[in-house]
Amino acid sequence: MRKAKEFIVEKLILTCGVASIFFVALIFLFLMKEGLAVFKTVSLSDFLAGHKWYPISEPPQLGILPLILGSILVTIGAAIISIPIGVGSAIYIAEIAPAWAKEVLKAGVELLAAIPSVVLGFVGMVTLVPLVKNVFNLPTGLTALSGSIMLAFMAMPTIVSVAEDALYSVPKNYKEGAFALGATQWQTIWRVMLPASSSGILAAVMLGIGRVIGETMAVMMITGNAAVIPKTILVPVRTLTATVAAEMGEAVVGGEHYFALFAIGIVLFMISFMINVTADLFLHKRQR
Amino acid sequence: MSKIVTKKLNLWYSQFHALKDVHASFEDKRITAIIGPSGCGKSTLLRVFNRMNDFVDGVRTDGEVLIDGEDILNGRTDLVTLRKKVGMVFQRPNPFPLSIYENIVFGKKIHGETKREQLDIIVEKSLKSVLLWDELKDKLNSSALLLSLEQKQRLCIARLIAVQPEVLLMDEPCSTLDPQATARIEELMRELKSNYSIIIVTHNMQQAARVSDDTGFMLLGELIEFGKTSEIFTAPKDRRTEEYITGRYG
Numbered sequence: 001m002r003k004a005k006e007f008i009v010e011k012l013i014l015t016c017g018v019a020s021i022f023f024v025a026l027i028f029l030f031l032m033k034e035g036l037a038v039f040k041t042v043s044l045s046d047f048l049a050g051h052k053w054y055p056i057s058e059p060p061q062l063g064i065l066p067l068i069l070g071s072i073l074v075t076i077g078a079a080i081i082s083i084p085i086g087v088g089s090a091i092y093i094a095e096i097a098p099a100w101a102k103e104v105l106k107a108g109v110e111l112l113a114a115i116p117s118v119v120l121g122f123v124g125m126v127t128l129v130p131l132v133k134n135v136f137n138l139p140t141g142l143t144a145l146s147g148s149i150m151l152a153f154m155a156m157p158t159i160v161s162v163a164e165d166a167l168y169s170v171p172k173n174y175k176e177g178a179f180a181l182g183a184t185q186w187q188t189i190w191r192v193m194l195p196a197s198s199s200g201i202l203a204a205v206m207l208g209i210g211r212v213i214g215e216t217m218a219v220m221m222i223t224g225n226a227a228v229i230p231k232t233i234l235v236p237v238r239t240l241t242a243t244v245a246a247e248m249g250e251a252v253v254g255g256e257h258y259f260a261l262f263a264i265g266i267v268l269f270m271i272s273f274m275i276n277v278t279a280d281l282f283l284h285k286r287q288r
Numbered sequence: 289m290s291k292i293v294t295k296k297l298n299l300w301y302s303q304f305h306a307l308k309d310v311h312a313s314f315e316d317k318r319i320t321a322i323i324g325p326s327g328c329g330k331s332t333l334l335r336v337f338n339r340m341n342d343f344v345d346g347v348r349t350d351g352e353v354l355i356d357g358e359d360i361l362n363g364r365t366d367l368v369t370l371r372k373k374v375g376m377v378f379q380r381p382n383p384f385p386l387s388i389y390e391n392i393v394f395g396k397k398i399h400g401e402t403k404r405e406q407l408d409i410i411v412e413k414s415l416k417s418v419l420l421w422d423e424l425k426d427k428l429n430s431s432a433l434l435l436s437l438e439q440k441q442r443l444c445i446a447r448l449i450a451v452q453p454e455v456l457l458m459d460e461p462c463s464t465l466d467p468q469a470t471a472r473i474e475e476l477m478r479e480l481k482s483n484y485s486i487i488i489v490t491h492n493m494q495q496a497a498r499v500s501d502d503t504g505f506m507l508l509g510e511l512i513e514f515g516k517t518s519e520i521f522t523a524p525k526d527r528r529t530e531e532y533i534t535g536r537y538g
Binding site: 171173174176177178179180181182183184187191192195196 | 367368380395444451
Protein backbone atom coordinates (compact mmCIF):
# COMPACT_ATOMS: atom_id res chain seq x y z
CA MET A 1 0.00 0.00 0.00
CA ARG A 2 2.70 2.43 1.05
CA LYS A 3 4.74 1.42 -1.95
CA ALA A 4 1.85 2.12 -4.30
CA LYS A 5 1.43 5.56 -2.77
CA GLU A 6 5.13 6.31 -3.23
CA PHE A 7 4.85 5.16 -6.83
CA ILE A 8 1.88 7.41 -7.60
CA VAL A 9 3.47 10.48 -5.98
CA GLU A 10 6.70 9.88 -7.79
CA LYS A 11 5.02 9.57 -11.17
CA LEU A 12 2.87 12.62 -10.48
CA ILE A 13 5.95 14.74 -9.80
CA LEU A 14 7.64 13.33 -12.86
CA THR A 15 4.62 14.28 -14.95
CA CYS A 16 4.73 17.84 -13.63
CA GLY A 17 8.39 18.12 -14.50
CA VAL A 18 7.95 16.72 -17.97
CA ALA A 19 4.84 18.81 -18.59
CA SER A 20 6.65 22.12 -18.08
CA ILE A 21 9.37 21.13 -20.53
CA PHE A 22 6.73 19.76 -22.91
CA PHE A 23 4.81 23.04 -22.96
CA VAL A 24 7.95 25.08 -23.52
CA ALA A 25 8.81 22.80 -26.41
CA LEU A 26 5.29 23.16 -27.84
CA ILE A 27 5.42 26.94 -27.65
CA PHE A 28 8.83 26.95 -29.26
CA LEU A 29 7.70 24.65 -32.07
CA PHE A 30 4.59 26.70 -32.71
CA LEU A 31 6.65 29.89 -32.76
CA MET A 32 9.04 28.33 -35.27
CA LYS A 33 6.29 26.90 -37.46
CA GLU A 34 4.39 30.17 -37.74
CA GLY A 35 7.42 32.44 -37.80
CA LEU A 36 9.55 30.65 -40.36
CA ALA A 37 6.67 30.73 -42.83
CA VAL A 38 7.35 34.40 -43.48
CA PHE A 39 10.57 33.51 -45.24
CA LYS A 40 8.57 32.10 -48.15
CA THR A 41 7.81 35.68 -49.18
CA VAL A 42 10.76 37.65 -47.82
CA SER A 43 14.42 36.70 -47.53
CA LEU A 44 16.12 36.57 -44.15
CA SER A 45 18.38 39.51 -44.98
CA ASP A 46 15.50 41.63 -46.30
CA PHE A 47 13.58 40.82 -43.15
CA LEU A 48 16.37 41.67 -40.68
CA ALA A 49 17.96 44.53 -42.61
CA GLY A 50 14.97 45.98 -44.48
CA HIS A 51 14.38 49.66 -43.73
CA LYS A 52 10.64 49.69 -44.23
CA TRP A 53 7.95 48.13 -42.10
CA TYR A 54 4.68 48.53 -44.03
CA PRO A 55 2.99 45.20 -43.37
CA ILE A 56 -0.39 46.13 -44.82
CA SER A 57 0.69 47.90 -47.99
CA GLU A 58 0.44 46.01 -51.26
CA PRO A 59 2.81 44.20 -51.59
CA PRO A 60 3.71 44.27 -47.85
CA GLN A 61 7.15 45.53 -46.89
CA LEU A 62 8.49 43.52 -44.00
CA GLY A 63 11.82 45.01 -42.93
CA ILE A 64 12.25 45.01 -39.17
CA LEU A 65 15.49 46.97 -38.94
CA PRO A 66 13.70 50.07 -37.57
CA LEU A 67 12.10 47.89 -34.91
CA ILE A 68 15.38 46.23 -33.95
CA LEU A 69 17.09 49.61 -33.75
CA GLY A 70 14.16 50.95 -31.73
CA SER A 71 14.50 48.12 -29.24
CA ILE A 72 18.28 48.50 -29.04
CA LEU A 73 18.11 52.27 -28.62
CA VAL A 74 15.58 52.08 -25.82
CA THR A 75 17.52 49.27 -24.15
CA ILE A 76 20.88 51.03 -24.34
CA GLY A 77 19.32 54.19 -22.96
CA ALA A 78 17.74 52.26 -20.12
CA ALA A 79 21.03 50.46 -19.43
CA ILE A 80 23.00 53.70 -19.30
CA ILE A 81 20.56 55.06 -16.74
CA SER A 82 19.89 51.97 -14.68
CA ILE A 83 23.33 50.32 -14.42
CA PRO A 84 25.17 53.09 -12.55
CA ILE A 85 22.19 53.83 -10.31
CA GLY A 86 21.40 50.16 -9.76
CA VAL A 87 24.97 49.07 -9.01
CA GLY A 88 25.53 52.18 -6.90
CA SER A 89 22.48 51.50 -4.84
CA ALA A 90 23.47 47.84 -4.47
CA ILE A 91 26.87 48.97 -3.14
CA TYR A 92 25.18 51.35 -0.75
CA ILE A 93 22.76 48.71 0.52
CA ALA A 94 25.37 45.96 0.83
CA GLU A 95 28.32 47.93 2.17
CA ILE A 96 27.54 51.35 3.50
CA ALA A 97 23.96 51.75 4.68
CA PRO A 98 23.19 51.39 8.40
CA ALA A 99 20.85 48.53 9.25
CA TRP A 100 17.66 50.57 9.26
CA ALA A 101 18.39 52.25 5.92
CA LYS A 102 19.18 48.84 4.46
CA GLU A 103 15.73 47.55 5.42
CA VAL A 104 13.95 50.62 4.09
CA LEU A 105 15.84 50.54 0.80
CA LYS A 106 15.35 46.85 0.23
CA ALA A 107 11.63 47.23 0.84
CA GLY A 108 11.62 50.18 -1.56
CA VAL A 109 13.36 48.19 -4.28
CA GLU A 110 10.92 45.32 -3.85
CA LEU A 111 8.04 47.77 -4.08
CA LEU A 112 9.46 49.16 -7.30
CA ALA A 113 9.58 45.63 -8.70
CA ALA A 114 5.95 45.12 -7.75
CA ILE A 115 4.57 48.02 -9.80
CA PRO A 116 2.78 46.60 -12.87
CA SER A 117 4.33 47.83 -16.09
CA VAL A 118 1.06 49.29 -17.33
CA VAL A 119 0.96 51.49 -14.24
CA LEU A 120 4.52 52.62 -14.83
CA GLY A 121 3.62 53.30 -18.45
CA PHE A 122 0.60 55.31 -17.43
CA VAL A 123 2.48 57.36 -14.86
CA GLY A 124 5.23 57.92 -17.43
CA MET A 125 2.70 59.03 -20.00
CA VAL A 126 1.21 61.76 -17.84
CA THR A 127 4.39 62.93 -16.07
CA LEU A 128 7.54 62.03 -17.96
CA VAL A 129 6.31 62.50 -21.51
CA PRO A 130 5.30 66.16 -21.05
CA LEU A 131 8.51 66.75 -19.10
CA VAL A 132 10.70 65.41 -21.92
CA LYS A 133 8.70 67.43 -24.44
CA ASN A 134 9.23 70.67 -22.53
CA VAL A 135 12.85 70.15 -21.47
CA PHE A 136 14.07 69.35 -24.98
CA ASN A 137 11.48 71.54 -26.70
CA LEU A 138 10.21 68.71 -28.91
CA PRO A 139 7.04 68.38 -30.97
CA THR A 140 6.21 65.26 -28.92
CA GLY A 141 7.46 63.77 -25.68
CA LEU A 142 6.71 60.23 -26.86
CA THR A 143 10.37 59.39 -27.52
CA ALA A 144 12.95 56.67 -27.08
CA LEU A 145 14.37 58.69 -24.19
CA SER A 146 11.06 58.59 -22.31
CA GLY A 147 10.92 54.84 -22.84
CA SER A 148 14.52 54.46 -21.65
CA ILE A 149 13.90 56.37 -18.45
CA MET A 150 10.75 54.43 -17.64
CA LEU A 151 12.36 51.09 -18.43
CA ALA A 152 15.35 51.99 -16.29
CA PHE A 153 12.92 51.94 -13.37
CA MET A 154 11.89 48.44 -14.35
CA ALA A 155 15.44 47.13 -14.70
CA MET A 156 16.67 48.66 -11.47
CA PRO A 157 15.05 46.29 -8.97
CA THR A 158 16.58 43.29 -10.75
CA ILE A 159 20.00 44.90 -10.97
CA VAL A 160 19.96 46.07 -7.36
CA SER A 161 18.86 42.79 -5.82
CA VAL A 162 21.15 40.50 -7.86
CA ALA A 163 24.16 42.82 -7.53
CA GLU A 164 23.56 43.23 -3.80
CA ASP A 165 23.48 39.46 -3.50
CA ALA A 166 26.77 39.22 -5.36
CA LEU A 167 28.42 41.79 -3.10
CA TYR A 168 27.01 40.13 -0.03
CA SER A 169 28.49 36.77 -1.01
CA VAL A 170 32.05 38.12 -1.21
CA PRO A 171 33.91 36.43 1.66
CA LYS A 172 34.17 38.71 4.66
CA ASN A 173 37.87 38.07 5.05
CA TYR A 174 38.67 39.93 1.82
CA LYS A 175 37.22 43.01 3.38
CA GLU A 176 39.08 42.44 6.63
CA GLY A 177 42.33 41.99 4.74
CA ALA A 178 41.85 45.25 2.89
CA PHE A 179 40.96 47.20 6.00
CA ALA A 180 43.90 45.68 7.86
CA LEU A 181 46.20 47.05 5.16
CA GLY A 182 44.86 50.52 5.85
CA ALA A 183 42.43 50.73 2.94
CA THR A 184 39.55 53.17 3.33
CA GLN A 185 36.01 51.97 2.83
CA TRP A 186 35.88 53.33 -0.70
CA GLN A 187 39.22 51.74 -1.62
CA THR A 188 38.01 48.44 -0.23
CA ILE A 189 34.83 48.59 -2.29
CA TRP A 190 36.51 49.73 -5.47
CA ARG A 191 39.61 47.57 -5.40
CA VAL A 192 38.41 44.41 -3.64
CA MET A 193 34.65 44.09 -3.38
CA LEU A 194 33.81 45.03 -6.97
CA PRO A 195 36.48 42.86 -8.63
CA ALA A 196 35.53 39.97 -6.36
CA SER A 197 31.86 40.24 -7.28
CA SER A 198 32.29 41.32 -10.89
CA SER A 199 30.76 38.23 -12.46
CA GLY A 200 27.69 38.48 -10.22
CA ILE A 201 27.32 42.15 -11.03
CA LEU A 202 27.60 41.43 -14.75
CA ALA A 203 24.89 38.81 -14.35
CA ALA A 204 22.76 41.41 -12.58
CA VAL A 205 23.23 43.79 -15.47
CA MET A 206 22.38 41.13 -18.05
CA LEU A 207 19.23 40.11 -16.20
CA GLY A 208 18.19 43.75 -15.93
CA ILE A 209 18.73 44.26 -19.64
CA GLY A 210 16.83 41.06 -20.36
CA ARG A 211 13.89 42.49 -18.51
CA VAL A 212 14.07 45.73 -20.50
CA ILE A 213 14.24 44.16 -23.93
CA GLY A 214 11.24 41.95 -23.30
CA GLU A 215 9.11 44.69 -21.79
CA THR A 216 6.07 45.63 -23.85
CA MET A 217 3.34 47.58 -22.19
CA ALA A 218 5.26 50.58 -20.86
CA VAL A 219 7.22 51.09 -24.08
CA MET A 220 4.13 50.80 -26.18
CA MET A 221 2.52 53.56 -24.14
CA ILE A 222 5.35 56.07 -24.14
CA THR A 223 7.73 55.60 -27.06
CA GLY A 224 5.42 56.90 -29.77
CA ASN A 225 5.45 53.74 -31.93
CA ALA A 226 6.82 55.22 -35.17
CA ALA A 227 8.48 52.45 -37.18
CA VAL A 228 11.25 54.59 -38.63
CA ILE A 229 15.00 54.30 -38.22
CA PRO A 230 15.80 56.60 -35.28
CA LYS A 231 18.62 59.11 -35.74
CA THR A 232 18.63 60.42 -32.17
CA ILE A 233 17.20 59.29 -28.87
CA LEU A 234 14.75 62.20 -28.93
CA VAL A 235 12.44 60.82 -31.62
CA PRO A 236 9.56 58.36 -31.42
CA VAL A 237 10.58 54.75 -31.97
CA ARG A 238 8.82 51.44 -32.09
CA THR A 239 10.21 48.35 -30.44
CA LEU A 240 9.92 44.70 -31.48
CA THR A 241 7.67 43.89 -28.54
CA ALA A 242 5.32 46.82 -29.04
CA THR A 243 4.93 45.91 -32.72
CA VAL A 244 3.77 42.41 -31.94
CA ALA A 245 1.44 43.58 -29.18
CA ALA A 246 -0.07 46.38 -31.23
CA GLU A 247 -0.54 44.58 -34.54
CA MET A 248 -1.36 40.99 -33.64
CA GLY A 249 -5.02 41.83 -33.17
CA GLU A 250 -5.45 43.12 -36.68
CA ALA A 251 -3.23 40.70 -38.60
CA VAL A 252 -5.07 38.15 -40.72
CA VAL A 253 -4.41 34.66 -39.40
CA GLY A 254 -2.23 32.81 -41.89
CA GLY A 255 -1.28 36.01 -43.75
CA GLU A 256 2.21 37.36 -44.35
CA HIS A 257 1.78 40.03 -41.69
CA TYR A 258 0.78 37.36 -39.17
CA PHE A 259 3.82 35.22 -40.02
CA ALA A 260 6.09 38.27 -39.83
CA LEU A 261 4.90 39.04 -36.30
CA PHE A 262 5.74 35.49 -35.27
CA ALA A 263 9.15 35.88 -36.88
CA ILE A 264 9.64 38.98 -34.73
CA GLY A 265 8.79 36.71 -31.84
CA ILE A 266 11.62 34.40 -32.86
CA VAL A 267 14.05 37.32 -33.01
CA LEU A 268 12.99 38.42 -29.53
CA PHE A 269 13.27 34.88 -28.25
CA MET A 270 16.81 34.60 -29.60
CA ILE A 271 17.86 37.88 -28.01
CA SER A 272 16.41 37.01 -24.60
CA PHE A 273 17.85 33.55 -24.79
CA MET A 274 21.34 34.85 -25.48
CA ILE A 275 21.12 37.39 -22.69
CA ASN A 276 19.94 34.79 -20.20
CA VAL A 277 22.63 32.32 -21.21
CA THR A 278 25.29 35.02 -20.80
CA ALA A 279 23.93 35.94 -17.38
CA ASP A 280 23.88 32.29 -16.44
CA LEU A 281 27.49 31.83 -17.50
CA PHE A 282 28.53 34.74 -15.29
CA LEU A 283 26.55 33.39 -12.34
CA HIS A 284 28.09 29.96 -12.67
CA LYS A 285 31.55 31.38 -13.03
CA ARG A 286 30.96 33.04 -9.70
CA GLN A 287 30.01 29.82 -8.00
CA ARG A 288 33.05 27.97 -9.18
CA MET B 289 62.44 48.63 24.34
CA SER B 290 58.68 48.44 24.52
CA LYS B 291 56.83 48.74 21.24
CA ILE B 292 53.30 48.33 22.56
CA VAL B 293 52.19 48.96 26.11
CA THR B 294 48.68 48.37 27.38
CA LYS B 295 47.49 49.96 30.59
CA LYS B 296 44.31 48.93 32.36
CA LEU B 297 42.82 47.88 29.04
CA ASN B 298 39.18 46.82 29.20
CA LEU B 299 36.92 45.85 26.36
CA TRP B 300 33.23 44.97 26.19
CA TYR B 301 31.17 43.46 23.38
CA SER B 302 27.83 44.98 24.42
CA GLN B 303 27.39 43.35 27.84
CA PHE B 304 30.19 40.82 27.54
CA HIS B 305 33.39 41.81 29.29
CA ALA B 306 36.00 40.39 26.91
CA LEU B 307 39.21 41.99 28.20
CA LYS B 308 39.73 42.73 31.88
CA ASP B 309 42.40 45.15 33.09
CA VAL B 310 45.10 43.95 30.71
CA HIS B 311 48.53 45.31 31.57
CA ALA B 312 51.26 44.19 29.20
CA SER B 313 54.33 45.37 27.41
CA PHE B 314 55.33 43.99 24.04
CA GLU B 315 58.99 44.33 23.14
CA ASP B 316 60.40 45.57 19.86
CA LYS B 317 62.07 43.06 17.48
CA ARG B 318 60.86 40.09 19.42
CA ILE B 319 58.15 37.50 18.96
CA THR B 320 55.49 37.55 21.64
CA ALA B 321 52.99 34.71 21.78
CA ILE B 322 49.58 35.01 23.37
CA ILE B 323 48.19 31.65 24.39
CA GLY B 324 45.03 30.53 26.10
CA PRO B 325 41.91 28.46 25.55
CA SER B 326 39.30 29.40 22.94
CA GLY B 327 37.28 32.47 23.86
CA CYS B 328 39.83 33.77 26.38
CA GLY B 329 40.14 37.08 24.51
CA LYS B 330 43.51 36.56 22.85
CA SER B 331 42.29 37.41 19.35
CA THR B 332 40.34 40.34 20.76
CA LEU B 333 43.52 41.68 22.36
CA LEU B 334 45.36 41.34 19.06
CA ARG B 335 42.60 43.17 17.24
CA VAL B 336 42.82 46.08 19.65
CA PHE B 337 46.28 46.89 18.35
CA ASN B 338 45.09 47.69 14.82
CA ARG B 339 41.59 48.68 15.89
CA MET B 340 39.93 45.89 13.90
CA ASN B 341 37.39 45.56 16.70
CA ASP B 342 35.93 48.86 15.52
CA PHE B 343 33.90 46.90 12.97
CA VAL B 344 32.06 44.95 15.66
CA ASP B 345 28.76 46.47 16.72
CA GLY B 346 28.49 47.49 20.33
CA VAL B 347 32.20 47.33 21.16
CA ARG B 348 33.57 49.62 23.88
CA THR B 349 37.14 49.99 25.05
CA ASP B 350 38.62 51.66 28.08
CA GLY B 351 42.19 52.22 29.22
CA GLU B 352 45.29 52.93 27.16
CA VAL B 353 47.19 51.23 24.38
CA LEU B 354 50.44 53.00 23.64
CA ILE B 355 52.30 52.22 20.45
CA ASP B 356 55.64 54.03 20.42
CA GLY B 357 54.23 56.07 23.28
CA GLU B 358 51.13 57.20 21.42
CA ASP B 359 47.66 56.24 22.62
CA ILE B 360 45.84 54.64 19.71
CA LEU B 361 42.46 54.30 21.40
CA ASN B 362 41.45 57.95 21.27
CA GLY B 363 39.29 59.39 18.51
CA ARG B 364 42.14 61.29 16.91
CA THR B 365 44.02 58.19 15.82
CA ASP B 366 44.30 57.99 12.05
CA LEU B 367 43.32 54.40 11.29
CA VAL B 368 45.00 54.37 7.89
CA THR B 369 48.36 55.33 9.39
CA LEU B 370 47.87 52.96 12.30
CA ARG B 371 47.11 49.98 10.08
CA LYS B 372 50.00 50.79 7.80
CA LYS B 373 52.24 50.58 10.81
CA VAL B 374 50.54 47.61 12.46
CA GLY B 375 49.78 44.91 9.92
CA MET B 376 47.77 41.76 10.43
CA VAL B 377 47.92 38.19 9.15
CA PHE B 378 44.68 36.27 9.51
CA GLN B 379 43.79 32.75 10.50
CA ARG B 380 42.56 31.82 7.05
CA PRO B 381 44.89 33.09 4.32
CA ASN B 382 42.91 35.79 2.56
CA PRO B 383 44.62 36.87 -0.64
CA PHE B 384 42.37 39.09 -2.72
CA PRO B 385 40.87 37.59 -5.88
CA LEU B 386 43.47 39.47 -7.92
CA SER B 387 46.81 38.52 -9.44
CA ILE B 388 49.81 37.76 -7.23
CA TYR B 389 51.38 41.03 -8.32
CA GLU B 390 48.26 43.07 -7.57
CA ASN B 391 47.94 41.46 -4.16
CA ILE B 392 51.39 42.59 -3.13
CA VAL B 393 51.14 46.11 -4.48
CA PHE B 394 47.62 46.53 -3.10
CA GLY B 395 48.77 48.26 0.09
CA LYS B 396 51.33 50.38 -1.71
CA LYS B 397 48.80 51.49 -4.27
CA ILE B 398 46.16 52.51 -1.77
CA HIS B 399 48.80 54.54 0.01
CA GLY B 400 49.57 56.39 -3.17
CA GLU B 401 52.53 54.66 -4.84
CA THR B 402 51.90 54.42 -8.58
CA LYS B 403 55.31 54.21 -10.26
CA ARG B 404 55.62 50.89 -12.00
CA GLU B 405 59.38 50.52 -11.41
CA GLN B 406 58.95 51.21 -7.71
CA LEU B 407 56.15 48.65 -7.48
CA ASP B 408 58.20 46.07 -9.36
CA ILE B 409 61.04 46.48 -6.87
CA ILE B 410 58.64 46.16 -3.95
CA VAL B 411 57.10 42.99 -5.36
CA GLU B 412 60.48 41.36 -5.75
CA LYS B 413 61.68 42.43 -2.31
CA SER B 414 58.51 41.36 -0.54
CA LEU B 415 58.34 37.99 -2.26
CA LYS B 416 62.01 37.39 -1.52
CA SER B 417 61.55 38.13 2.14
CA VAL B 418 58.86 35.43 2.38
CA LEU B 419 60.92 33.07 0.20
CA LEU B 420 58.37 32.91 -2.59
CA TRP B 421 60.25 34.79 -5.27
CA ASP B 422 61.87 31.81 -6.95
CA GLU B 423 58.63 29.86 -7.01
CA LEU B 424 56.41 32.66 -8.26
CA LYS B 425 58.53 35.10 -10.24
CA ASP B 426 57.33 33.67 -13.56
CA LYS B 427 53.64 33.75 -12.75
CA LEU B 428 53.14 37.08 -11.07
CA ASN B 429 50.09 37.74 -13.21
CA SER B 430 48.22 34.57 -12.43
CA SER B 431 45.49 34.58 -9.83
CA ALA B 432 46.53 34.42 -6.19
CA LEU B 433 43.61 32.10 -5.53
CA LEU B 434 45.39 29.27 -7.37
CA LEU B 435 48.23 29.08 -4.85
CA SER B 436 48.53 26.44 -2.15
CA LEU B 437 47.38 27.36 1.35
CA GLU B 438 50.94 27.84 2.55
CA GLN B 439 51.83 29.98 -0.44
CA LYS B 440 48.70 32.03 0.16
CA GLN B 441 49.65 32.65 3.76
CA ARG B 442 53.17 33.64 2.71
CA LEU B 443 51.69 35.92 0.10
CA CYS B 444 49.54 37.56 2.77
CA ILE B 445 52.69 38.16 4.81
CA ALA B 446 54.46 39.53 1.74
CA ARG B 447 51.50 41.80 1.13
CA LEU B 448 52.00 43.24 4.61
CA ILE B 449 55.73 43.57 4.32
CA ALA B 450 55.23 45.58 1.15
CA VAL B 451 53.75 48.48 3.14
CA GLN B 452 56.72 48.42 5.56
CA PRO B 453 54.87 47.96 8.84
CA GLU B 454 56.63 47.94 12.19
CA VAL B 455 54.43 45.45 13.96
CA LEU B 456 53.08 42.18 12.55
CA LEU B 457 50.01 40.78 14.25
CA MET B 458 49.41 37.12 13.49
CA ASP B 459 46.10 35.56 14.41
CA GLU B 460 46.65 31.78 14.40
CA PRO B 461 48.53 32.05 11.10
CA CYS B 462 49.23 28.32 10.85
CA SER B 463 45.95 26.82 11.99
CA THR B 464 44.93 25.86 8.45
CA LEU B 465 48.37 24.55 7.45
CA ASP B 466 49.94 21.12 7.68
CA PRO B 467 52.92 20.50 10.03
CA GLN B 468 55.63 20.97 7.38
CA ALA B 469 54.12 24.22 6.16
CA THR B 470 53.73 25.32 9.77
CA ALA B 471 57.41 24.66 10.42
CA ARG B 472 58.38 26.72 7.39
CA ILE B 473 56.16 29.64 8.40
CA GLU B 474 57.68 29.53 11.88
CA GLU B 475 61.12 29.61 10.30
CA LEU B 476 60.02 32.66 8.35
CA MET B 477 58.80 34.34 11.53
CA ARG B 478 62.19 33.88 13.14
CA GLU B 479 63.79 35.50 10.13
CA LEU B 480 61.37 38.42 10.12
CA LYS B 481 61.96 39.06 13.81
CA SER B 482 65.08 41.12 13.19
CA ASN B 483 63.01 43.74 11.38
CA TYR B 484 59.60 43.60 12.97
CA SER B 485 57.87 43.22 16.30
CA ILE B 486 55.71 40.16 15.97
CA ILE B 487 52.75 39.24 18.14
CA ILE B 488 51.24 35.86 17.47
CA VAL B 489 48.03 34.43 18.86
CA THR B 490 47.98 30.67 18.95
CA HIS B 491 46.18 27.89 20.71
CA ASN B 492 49.10 25.62 19.88
CA MET B 493 51.38 25.69 22.93
CA GLN B 494 54.21 23.88 21.20
CA GLN B 495 54.20 26.57 18.57
CA ALA B 496 54.40 29.29 21.22
CA ALA B 497 57.24 27.46 22.93
CA ARG B 498 59.12 26.95 19.66
CA VAL B 499 58.83 30.35 18.13
CA SER B 500 58.35 33.05 20.74
CA ASP B 501 60.64 35.04 23.02
CA ASP B 502 57.89 36.19 25.36
CA THR B 503 54.58 34.60 26.19
CA GLY B 504 51.38 35.83 27.71
CA PHE B 505 48.74 33.45 29.04
CA MET B 506 45.13 34.59 28.95
CA LEU B 507 42.07 33.14 30.61
CA LEU B 508 38.51 34.49 30.54
CA GLY B 509 39.64 37.94 29.43
CA GLU B 510 42.42 38.32 31.95
CA LEU B 511 46.13 38.29 31.25
CA ILE B 512 47.13 35.77 33.92
CA GLU B 513 50.85 35.70 33.37
CA PHE B 514 53.31 37.40 31.08
CA GLY B 515 57.03 36.84 30.81
CA LYS B 516 59.92 35.17 29.03
CA THR B 517 58.78 32.10 27.15
CA SER B 518 61.48 29.97 28.73
CA GLU B 519 60.23 30.89 32.18
CA ILE B 520 56.52 30.55 31.45
CA PHE B 521 56.98 27.07 30.09
CA THR B 522 59.43 25.79 32.67
CA ALA B 523 58.55 27.65 35.83
CA PRO B 524 55.10 29.24 35.61
CA LYS B 525 54.28 31.35 38.62
CA ASP B 526 50.51 31.00 38.46
CA ARG B 527 48.78 27.69 39.11
CA ARG B 528 46.33 28.28 36.22
CA THR B 529 49.19 28.79 33.75
CA GLU B 530 50.76 25.58 34.92
CA GLU B 531 47.51 23.70 34.57
CA TYR B 532 47.01 25.03 31.04
CA ILE B 533 50.49 24.30 29.73
CA THR B 534 50.48 20.85 31.23
CA GLY B 535 47.25 20.22 29.38
CA ARG B 536 44.83 20.00 32.24
CA TYR B 537 42.29 22.20 30.42
CA GLY B 538 41.94 24.22 27.24
